Amino acid sequence: MDPLFYVMAIMGCGDGSSACQQARVEQVQYRSIGECQRAMPAALARNSDVDYPVVTASCRATGERMAQTKASVTRG
DSSP: OOOOEEEEEEEEEEGGGEEEEEEEEOSOOBSSHHHHHHTHHHHHHHTTTOSSSEEEEEEEEESOOOOOOOOOOOOO
16 A cells, blocks of 8 residues: 655635635645645745636645554453
């Protein structure tokens, strides 16, 4: 399984940040949500050509995620 990572979606929105739609996804994969969020200002500057009144970004988890389970307790 591939590990969990984060990608940044560049969103184009109407006036007042309404009706946002994904315009593109950055190619970079981030190891944490914090790392992704810190990269937002530079990513928004690179993607200022998106043809919407407002451009924003959203970090999203992607990749495989393994479910965590508690060990079953055997009672005797």
